[in-house]
Amino acid sequence: MKAQFHSHFLLPPDKIYMCGHSLGPLSKSASHQLHEGCNEWERLLVSGWNEADWFHLPKHLGEKIAPLIGALPHEVIVTDNTTTNLLKVLLAGLRLCRGRSVILAEKDNFPADLYMAQTAASFEKFTVQAVAGEDIYHAMNDKVGILLITHVNYRTSYQHDIVAITAKAKALGIIVIWDFSHSIGILPLNCQRFDIDFAVGCTYKYLNGGPGSPSFLYVNEKYHETLRSPLAGWMGHIAPFAFSSVYEPAKNVTSFLTGTPGILSMKALQGALEIFKHVDLSVLREESKALTTLLIEKCAQELPELDCVSPLSAKERGGHVAFLHPHAFAISRAMIEEGIIIDYREPNLLRFGFSPLYIDSQDIRKCVASLKNILHSNLYKKDCFSQRKEVT
Numbered sequence: 001m002k003a004q005f006h007s008h009f010l011l012p013p014d015k016i017y018m019c020g021h022s023l024g025p026l027s028k029s030a031s032h033q034l035h036e037g038c039n040e041w042e043r044l045l046v047s048g049w050n051e052a053d054w055f056h057l058p059k060h061l062g063e064k065i066a067p068l069i070g071a072l073p074h075e076v077i078v079t080d081n082t083t084t085n086l087l088k089v090l091l092a093g094l095r096l097c098r099g100r101s102v103i104l105a106e107k108d109n110f111p112a113d114l115y116m117a118q119t120a121a122s123f124e125k126f127t128v129q130a131v132a133g134e135d136i137y138h139a140m141n142d143k144v145g146i147l148l149i150t151h152v153n154y155r156t157s158y159q160h161d162i163v164a165i166t167a168k169a170k171a172l173g174i175i176v177i178w179d180f181s182h183s184i185g186i187l188p189l190n191c192q193r194f195d196i197d198f199a200v201g202c203t204y205k206y207l208n209g210g211p212g213s214p215s216f217l218y219v220n221e222k223y224h225e226t227l228r229s230p231l232a233g234w235m236g237h238i239a240p241f242a243f244s245s246v247y248e249p250a251k252n253v254t255s256f257l258t259g260t261p262g263i264l265s266m267k268a269l270q271g272a273l274e275i276f277k278h279v280d281l282s283v284l285r286e287e288s289k290a291l292t293t294l295l296i297e298k299c300a301q302e303l304p305e306l307d308c309v310s311p312l313s314a315k316e317r318g319g320h321v322a323f324l325h326p327h328a329f330a331i332s333r334a335m336i337e338e339g340i341i342i343d344y345r346e347p348n349l350l351r352f353g354f355s356p357l358y359i360d361s362q363d364i365r366k367c368v369a370s371l372k373n374i375l376h377s378n379l380y381k382k383d384c385f386s387q388r389k390e391v392t
């Protein structure tokens, strides 16, 4: 796929970018749309809301995201960030499970998910039961109202069995919220087939929407008639420009909008999504599995001191691979210095994330050679590689 898609990205020629699980690279189409947004702003000023149809951009972007998660076009909206969207769907979901008392969550989930579960629980007098990822399936029972679960773990890349977990939750009457932050744009998803209740996710990772690009929010259409966002945002009103003092929510996923959308960020995302019109996600997934497998196998042969914490079975793995090493932070900085951009997560975790759209097996081989050199020459022990900055 790299041969077909690499030229769509504005990547530095001398670097190998392995941080797409954190922030995807800038594409030419995203850059073009961002400039287009600036031109519209310059030319149209406030009339851009109508003349450039900025007003409907959250809905139009939702329609573009829908096929990537196997949803219907009107089931998805693009708005706010994932943290805020998590709170909205949690509070909305809690209204659907009166009589129950527990939000079931994963202990090792991304902190935003846990914090929002705790926030929603405190508003509605629920308790959060946080269990290890592998215990989720057996922890579901008839006290659980909501299961909040991230499909691919941000540290280990472990991928939950979406079919089995959703099916069990449905059988027990549990509302399921899937966080697809680490799955969208790297593997196929199907909200409709599994009758998923709610889903959210980031667009700045594998979708390459840009730093802080807005999140997507999916609500199964079966709830559209009756369910409303718990946050009565003015943009979620049925007629925002009536400026009514009485809140009347829109009768679909639009009610989950809050305030004025960030148009320039949305423009960049709009451009980034153009690439996905030409991507077959099943092909992308197969290539991603082959690349992550190659990295794991080469490291197992050549660098046994690295302890792989990602699943060895490709079908249980998402798009990144993580290794433990006591000097992971310094190693990650030395790799960046060598032009191979990876990242680090506490505790002592090296993460290698990439999309087959711009990485191929040749890049993986170069990455492993560089890693070997850094480890075997003790290069990472140089003082300069242990200096931390605020964002790691």
Ligand SMILES: Cc1ncc(COP(=O)(O)O)c(C=O)c1O
Residues within 6 Å of the ligand: 081, 082, 083, 084, 110, 112, 113, 150, 154, 179, 181, 182, 202, 215
């Ligand atoms: C799984 C998961 N959920 C939620 C978030 C939070 O996203 P945001 O900071 O855009 O709200 C992240 C961020 O990386 C994430 O990885």
